Amino acid sequence: MAAKSPIHAFFGSDEARVKEAALKLSRELAPADEMGLEIISGGADNAEHATRIVADTIEAIQTMPFFGGDKLVWLQQATFFGDTQTGKAESTLSSVDSLTSLLEEGLPPGVTLIISATEVDKRRAFFKRLSKIASVEIFDRVDTKKAGWEMEVVSSVSARAKAIGLEMS
Numbered sequence: 001m002a003a004k005s006p007i008h009a010f011f012g013s014d015e016a017r018v019k020e021a022a023l024k025l026s027r028e029l030a031p032a033d034e035m036g037l038e039i040i041s042g043g044a045d046n047a048e049h050a051t052r053i054v055a056d057t058i059e060a061i062q063t064m065p066f067f068g069g070d071k072l073v074w075l076q077q078a079t080f081f082g083d084t085q086t087g088k089a090e091s092t093l094s095s096v097d098s099l100t101s102l103l104e105e106g107l108p109p110g111v112t113l114i115i116s117a118t119e120v121d122k123r124r125a126f127f128k129r130l131s132k133i134a135s136v137e138i139f140d141r142v143d144t145k146k147a148g149w150e151m152e153v154v155s156s157v158s159a160r161a162k163a164i165g166l167e168m169s
Contacts, residue, residue, distance in 0.1 A: 005135050006112045007103055011081070011120040011127075012139030021137060022074070022116035029072050029112050036065040042078030042117065047089030050080035054095035058102055061111055070110040081126060082119025093124075100129050 010022045030037050038060045044050035053075070060073045080087045081096070107113060115134075120127050130136060142152050161168050 005133060006107050007115075007130070007134035008113070009115040009117075009130055009134050009136045010139065011117050011136070012141075013118060014139040014141045015118045017139035018116050018118055019077075021139065022076070022114055026072065026074055026114055029114075031065070031070045031072060033065065033067055033069055035067055036069055036071045037074070038071065039074045039076050042075050042080070044078075044080045044086055044092075047080075047086050047092045050086050050089070050092040051095040053078070053080070054092075054099050058099055061102065061107060061113060064108070064110075070112070072112045072114065074114040074116070076114075076116055078115060078117040079119070081117045081121065081124075083121045084119070087119075087121065096126050100126050104129065104133055 008022075008025055010018045010025075012018050026037075040053060040056050040060060042053055044053055057073065057075050065071045080092050086092055103113070115130075122128075142149050142156065158168055
């Protein structure tokens with residue numbers, strides 16, 4: 001991944017943290033002209049809908065803003081990157097592959113892309129290929145069914161406390 005990739009992805013089971021991180025970045029990167037911000041709702045009802053959402057995302061990436069300048073495209077709360085019936089459908093996989101290929105070719109100058117989703121299948125080519133070209137952050141909730149979850153919570157709380165200037169012993 002390039003140090004300054006124009007592609008940013010936020011995934012994870014902790015929906016609130018995924019939304020918060022993506023929103024924060026979108027506010028930082030949003031062009032001054034509102035016409036340069038395009039948000040695409042990623043909630044797909046079925047494979048056909050997912051294919052249409054991906055097509056809309058590709059079109060948004062390839063279409064420059066009406067008044068020129070920079071553009072931010074946000075594929076928000078995508079529901080078809082996970083191990084679901086919609087996510088496993090051949091038409092969904094094919095359209096996501098087209099999007100991934102476009103991203104690998106590189107975004108047009110001045111275009112930035114944010115992808116946010118609570119579920120992503122890390123075994124799929126999409127995640128593996130995206131991880132090589134994008135800034136990817138994962139926000140998963142602690143799985144209390146796994147051994148050692150307590151230490152994970154302690155580590156997470158300590159990191160959050162440090163981030164806001166608190167010291168804990």
